Amino acid sequence: MTTVAEHQAAVRALIASHWRPMTEQVPTGAALGRVLAADVTSPIDLPPFDNSQMDGYAVRAADSDGLGEASTGRSLRITGHIAAGDPIRQLEDGAAAIMTGAPLPLGADAVVPVEAVGRPGEFAAVGDAIELRAQIEPGAFVRPRGSDLAAGGVLLTAGTALGPAQLGALAASGVTTVPVRARPRVLVISTGAELAEPGEPLRPGAIYDANAVSLSAAITLAGGVALATGVYSDDPGHLRMALEAAGPVELVVTSGGVSAGAHEVVRDTLAPLGLTFDSVAVQPGGPQGLGAITVSGFPTPVLCFPGNPVSALVSFELFLRPLLRGPRPVLRLPLAASLDSPVAKHQVRRGRITADQTVELVGGPSSHLLAAYARSDALVQVPVGVDHLDAGESVEVWRIDE
Known part of the structure; x- marks a missing residue:
């Protein structure tokens, strides 16, 4: 046998x-569920520019040098407002109000959250001032250019199944077609x-x-x-x-x-x-x-x-x-109840994973119990050499609920 x-x-x-x-090339938007036939590299840096992680103020960290518990603060005049989608500009003296995702202006190297210098959601107007009260570290609340992936880096490897996250990463990189099996x-x-x-x-x-x-x-x-x-x-x-x-x-x-x-x-x-x-x-x-x-x-x-x-x-x-498609996701879970298996055969039982992360058997071992299979979300693997397992013993479980 x-x-x-x-x-x-x-x-x-x-x-x-x-x-x-x-291999065939398909539009990225039509590639859901397909499998990549080759590595895909990103043609751009991700993100493509330094941008703000928070709603706040773009500043030069050096302008906060020396601030601490004993200091009285330092005033910076607001010289502009920067929204997501605005072009990259030069920071004038002082600070610029900046929204989440907006490009960091040239000359700035940190962002101060708006709530750290005022009330959340309320920005100072151009010409007004904010007061820095503590030392700011360079890079604070900044998403650096290429920090997710540098241009030319491998975005997805051959053999990757394309799901929502993978398609999103391709779209974010500007990739419009992909090679798939x-x-x-x-x-x-x-x-x-x-x-x-x-x-x-x-x-x-x-x-x-x-x-x-x-x-x-x-x-x-x-x-x-x-x-x-x-x-x-x-x-x-x-x-x-x-x-x-x-x-x-x-x-x-x-x-x-x-x-x-x-x-x-x-x-x-x-x-x-x-x-x-x-x-x-x-x-x-x-x-x-x-x-x-x-x-x-x-x-x-x-x-x-x-x-x-x-x-x-x-x-x-x-x-x-x-x-x-590749192997199923594999877990090891305790049995909710005991089972018997022919010792000379690899038995595959149908099961359901419970809320407390045990696996309960659904139906018996017979091969005609299709309705029981339809109520299952897992296959329980009982290897050759095993004739009995008690409740609580660990078994290999394949997830099939896709």
């Missing part, structure tokens, strides 16, 4: 031998004579197809382009027709028909074409297949997942998602 790590390595090797990294096109084929299209009358003995929707959604969230179809038959000819009708894709993912019993349409169709089928030491998701076939004239990798809905989604999380 193959271990989870061995099958993960086999999937990585299969994908790496067939996928050729493709092209979205791989993934053909999802859900198989089984027992399946029916959601919305159609459900005949006795049939179940609605959940895998086409759930796997397509998982692939889309992970950065792929899912093209879904159903083969609601155990006839190998129907599966071959679905593959022949597909356009060029980077990957085929099938669900169902991979066990060792009769009427296993995926195994019966693809094993003669060179795919290998094995049992992985995992619960759920044991039966797995992989290999490469020709699709639309191109050699194309194929991953074959089990048909039970939870098995299919767990297989995606273990074997495919890390290659599309």
